[in-house]
Amino acid sequence: MLATFGRCRSGVTAIEFAVAGPVLFIAMLEILQGGVFLYSSAAVERATVAAARAIQVGSLDSTKAGTAANFREKVLCPALMPGMTCGNVVTNLQTANMTGAGYGAFVKPDLSALVAVTMDNNQTSYCPSAPKVYQYLQVFYAMPLFSPLWRSTVGQRWSVNGQTVVFVRSAAAFRNEPYTGSSFTTSC
Secondary structure: HHHHHHHHOOOOHHHHHHHHHHHHHHHHHHHHHHHHHHHHHHHHHHHHHHHHHHHHHHOOOOOHHHHHHHHHHHHHHHOOOOOOOOHHHEEEEEEEOOOOOOOHEEEEOOOHHHHHHHOOOOOOOOOOOOOOOOEEEEEEEEEEEOOOOHHHHHOOEOOOOOOOOEEEEEEEEEEOOOOOOOOOOOOO
């Protein structure tokens, strides 16, 4: 009887799957979350470059660049990839004073990191400027997290909608072209 029990293999597959299945599922979930991060990162970079170029060459009019909301909705978000929510985009457009600190003004004094931006569009800067002016555009996309490992390690609570997200970031530093006839005005 003991010899028969030792040769029986009918439940081994179920037991092996019970042990290895959750590990396999978690690994697949983490790979999927990493893929979504790479997809979002590439999409934000592409949209940032397109929006920066539109500012740089002066192709924005007052309907597209009059407000930060118009800029996000009419210039930046159409350049995002399908499936990305425009409501999760935070922008920060500033003018760099080259007679002062220049782009160094956007770096912490100890050179450890960039100066933090408040992840709320009502508190970020939006300053499209005149020709031949240096600008710094930062774009952040709050990517929702579904992976428990990502939530516990890199996730942060986003105050705008209460989701746990990771911010995908992109930036562009540029000098506006010497274009003529900008149809919008700026107070910055």
